[in-house]
Amino acid sequence: MEISNRIQGLTGGGSDGWDVFYKARRMIGAGVSVTELTQGEHDIRTDQSILDAMYRSASGGNTGYATVPGTNSMRDAVAARLTARTGVHTTRDNVLVTPGGQSALFASHHAVCDEGDVALYCDPYYATYPGTLRGVGAIPRAVPCLPENAFQPTFSDIAAKSAGAKSLLVNTPNNPTGVVYSRETVEGIARACREYDMWCISDEVYDTQVWDGTHISPRTLDGMAERTLVVGSMSKSHAMTGSRIGWIVGPEDVVENLFNLATHTTYGVPGYIQDAAVFALGEGLALEEKVAEPFRRRRAIGQNILAEQNVVGLVPSEGAMYMMLDVRSTGLSGEDFADKLLDAHHIAVMPGESFGASAAGHVRVAMTVEDSAFEASLKTLVGFAKEIQP
Numbered sequence: 001m002e003i004s005n006r007i008q009g010l011t012g013g014g015s016d017g018w019d020v021f022y023k024a025r026r027m028i029g030a031g032v033s034v035t036e037l038t039q040g041e042h043d044i045r046t047d048q049s050i051l052d053a054m055y056r057s058a059s060g061g062n063t064g065y066a067t068v069p070g071t072n073s074m075r076d077a078v079a080a081r082l083t084a085r086t087g088v089h090t091t092r093d094n095v096l097v098t099p100g101g102q103s104a105l106f107a108s109h110h111a112v113c114d115e116g117d118v119a120l121y122c123d124p125y126y127a128t129y130p131g132t133l134r135g136v137g138a139i140p141r142a143v144p145c146l147p148e149n150a151f152q153p154t155f156s157d158i159a160a161k162s163a164g165a166k167s168l169l170v171n172t173p174n175n176p177t178g179v180v181y182s183r184e185t186v187e188g189i190a191r192a193c194r195e196y197d198m199w200c201i202s203d204e205v206y207d208t209q210v211w212d213g214t215h216i217s218p219r220t221l222d223g224m225a226e227r228t229l230v231v232g233s234m235s236k237s238h239a240m241t242g243s244r245i246g247w248i249v250g251p252e253d254v255v256e257n258l259f260n261l262a263t264h265t266t267y268g269v270p271g272y273i274q275d276a277a278v279f280a281l282g283e284g285l286a287l288e289e290k291v292a293e294p295f296r297r298r299r300a301i302g303q304n305i306l307a308e309q310n311v312v313g314l315v316p317s318e319g320a321m322y323m324m325l326d327v328r329s330t331g332l333s334g335e336d337f338a339d340k341l342l343d344a345h346h347i348a349v350m351p352g353e354s355f356g357a358s359a360a361g362h363v364r365v366a367m368t369v370e371d372s373a374f375e376a377s378l379k380t381l382v383g384f385a386k387e388i389q390p
């Protein structure tokens, strides 16, 4: 029996730069102590107050089907958050609640791409992007974002790839680079979307993790609200990765159609999770800052270590829970560097190549272990780079 091409195509095929990741997993499985700096998962757990709200809701009987587009209170809470942060008037009719950001990425592209449409994404990219685009029947086309531009996509980078494209997927603050798009970059994105008549899918799941600069949503720019779908999530902002809760914010007619899609796919998000999310959003910035604080601290630790040497370069570390390091001076690819570092020092980092060709010769370090272990690992990494430098 044949399995569909669509599902087999999700992973692409060929070498994808994830060998080091799986090798680290095998070492851990075999009992080796490995410092894991690969995954975007907090080292703290969901705040007890959020869990209490979840328990209150579930034990109060809220365990049945929830309304498919999201509860009114959750949709209102998301709308209020977006209105307050961006100044763009947003109501519950602009909001679909989704089981996390990943499902929002999938649903957004489903909403705007037909079979065979070209969908753009920026390279370096979050690992699931090309598969997500293929999964909805679109043809992914990468927009290379160059290290010499700090991985920020310029208008001409985008325009060079835009002919015939239906959508452009952008992500700021960015995973894997840790870069926050400048106003000029976001204006270039908006201009390209308007001039080439593309939808903008704006992945903003790290919008509360900004260390330097300001998060600017493309939806706030002229003529963009009607062509932008914002993808949000509480995974990163509230350390709720396991709760699977996120959203899409966009024009009302798109949200109405997404409601229909959700009816045929997820059938909504559990009501007790939504109640917990409403509670968490109601706590405002204080809770989000508490969740972001360890990364802010470790970023400062990392910056200090890297400032004392000139072998390993640091891509401007402006947001998100990662640091992108340039290891090209060692003469190794990111993949070889990560592999040798794992063998020699049992420290696991992600090769840049696993996020696309533009990040070759880089490694991504997740700031997700406690401060002293993070500091020691980064010092070891720098020492290792010095040792192997030709």
Ligand SMILES: Cc1ncc(COP(=O)(O)O)c(C=O)c1O
Pocket: 040, 099, 100, 101, 102, 103, 126, 171, 175, 203, 205, 232, 233, 234, 235, 236, 241, 245, 246
């Ligand atoms: C850029 C980006 N978008 C989306 C997601 C998906 O997040 P979730 O599905 O947990 O909300 C992630 C997760 O790491 C991410 O890094």
